Amino acid sequence: MAECDNFGAHVTEQYKRVFSANDGTLHACSNCREQTEMFNGAGSKPDRSIELGDR
DSSP states (O other): OOOOOOTTTTTTTHHHHHHHHHSSSSOOTTTOOOOOHHHGGGGOOOOGOOOOGGO
């Protein structure tokens, strides 16, 4: 089962494949980032990862 490496929330394999970095690391998901941020690459860039409480 795929999960967000920042938040630990369950995501689908397809979601992880689309939004993760080239090495497969998902630095953020829609549970810890807004969907707009995900479309702008938040899941693939470690410097943009945040904890849920930091929103």
